[in-house]
Amino acid sequence: MRGKRAQAAMEFLMTYGWAILIVVIAVAALAGFGLFDTNRFVQDTCNSGSATGVVCTTNTVAVDTTAGTVDMALSNGAQARINITDVSGSTCTVSNWDVLDSTGTSIKGQAINDGDKFVVRATCSNGISGKKFEDTFTVKYNDLDSGLNNLDSKIKVIKKLQ
16 A cells, blocks of 8 residues: 555656646746847936936937947037037946037037037947947036036936847
């Protein structure tokens, strides 16, 4: 009698063991196909966190991984004429930056009127790679109307890379 109970217990454990093994294999296969990859839920974001100063105009961020550039569509929300003086990143080592108008012409060093839209292009010397680019850029500017210098706006960007 004891042998039959042991056999029944072994059959019970083997049945559940195979079922658990099949579930583990199925979950591993789904993970292999990227079902649990959180980067597929990443949305492009440009967030200035403020309604004044230099602010994002759209959530569109252009990242060129070959050239190592990040283009941020911004506007002047300082309610004054400003002049962009510097751009730096928290993880991106900015080796070069430019300010472009809507036609793509450089306006670096020129006055930007209140409400004007422009693009800041930052070149990251340490490169851009991976599945996602995320950084917080500091855009420094001078208020040409009040004479206040070294003001800054923090621009957080997130871009899903291919």
